[in-house]
Amino acid sequence: MLDEKKPLMRHERIGGIAVMQEKDKEGAAGILASRPSVHTVLYPVSAVSGKYRTREFIVLAGENTTRTEYTEYNLTYTIDLATAYFSARLALERQRIHAMMREGERVLDMFAGVGPFSIALADQASVVYACDINPAAVLLMQKNIARNHRKNIIPVLADATTLPAILPPSFDRVIMNLPLSGSFFLTYAYELCRPGGTIHWYVLVSEKGEQLLDIKQLGARDVFERMVRSYSAGRFHTVYDIVKP
Numbered sequence: 391m392l393d394e395k396k397p398l399m400r401h402e403r404i405g406g407i408a409v410m411q412e413k414d415k416e417g418a419a420g421i422l423a424s425r426p427s428v429h430t431v432l433y434p435v436s437a438v439s440g441k442y443r444t445r446e447f448i449v450l451a452g453e454n455t456t457r458t459e460y461t462e463y464n465l466t467y468t469i470d471l472a473t474a475y476f477s478a479r480l481a482l483e484r485q486r487i488h489a490m491m492r493e494g495e496r497v498l499d500m501f502a503g504v505g506p507f508s509i510a511l512a513d514q515a516s517v518v519y520a521c522d523i524n525p526a527a528v529l530l531m532q533k534n535i536a537r538n539h540r541k542n543i544i545p546v547l548a549d550a551t552t553l554p555a556i557l558p559p560s561f562d563r564v565i566m567n568l569p570l571s572g573s574f575f576l577t578y579a580y581e582l583c584r585p586g587g588t589i590h591w592y593v594l595v596s597e598k599g600e601q602l603l604d605i606k607q608l609g610a611r612d613v614f615e616r617m618v619r620s621y622s623a624g625r626f627h628t629v630y631d632i633v634k635p
């Protein structure tokens with residue numbers, strides 16, 4: 391029997407899914423019973439891995455699914471935690487970048503996933519190219535573009551390294567959210583950004599300023615660095631806003 395006075399086990403909520411850090415079926419049943427909007431409690435049995443940055447899960451309680459609906463600032467996304475990456479932790483970042491934009495900008499989202507940056511920024515943009523290498527992510531992105539009534543987003547199923555060969559180097563803003571790749575893709579983003587445009591590069595660092603040398607080697611001088619959140623012991627998720635001279 392569930393003890394109603396027992397505090398709920400630690401979990402992260404993403405729409406109707408709760409993700410627990412412990413494999414605790416009783417704790418999962420407690421979460422399901424006391425959170426009416428939760429339909430499934432999951433436990434990750436792998437780290438975020440592979441080029442699609444996905445995880446494997448087992449269901450501890452509730453419906454047998456890894457799919458759910460998630461709403462952020464009045465935009466609703468269908469997500470599937472097992473087939474395409476999604477994190478709610480950059481919600482504020484999407485708003486910060488939206489607030490920096492001028493109407494009519496051309497935006498490139500190089501690692502778009504199911505589309506949260508592209509869809510959040512589209513109402514300020516003339517066009518958004520939203521690229522991802524994972525077909526499952528692009529399918530969900532197409533669904534999310536339609537359900538949020540965005541008409542100016544072009545989904546691109548591709549490896550981001552091929553983009554300079556197929557897109558013009560004319561973007562006012564380039565979003566790079568693939569933090570574990572280090573600086574590998576930075577030269578591609580730089581090529582696609584117009585002079586005076588801005589690249590938002592999300593990357594993991596151990597200390598402030600760690601990536602400034604790589605950025606300055608590209609010729610950029612106007613750089614703003616912001617720690618987004620703590621990632622793991624001694625590592626931080628950081629964003630560099632880089633203006634191409």
Ligand code: SAM
Nearest residue numbers: 441442475476501502503522523524549550567
């Ligand atoms: N921007 C999305 C978000 O905030 O939810 C997704 C970010 S996720 C950390 C990185 C995404 O990059 C994944 O969806 C993965 O499939 C995609 N990806 C990985 N390597 C790629 C590549 N070479 N070209 C294009 N997309 C890639």
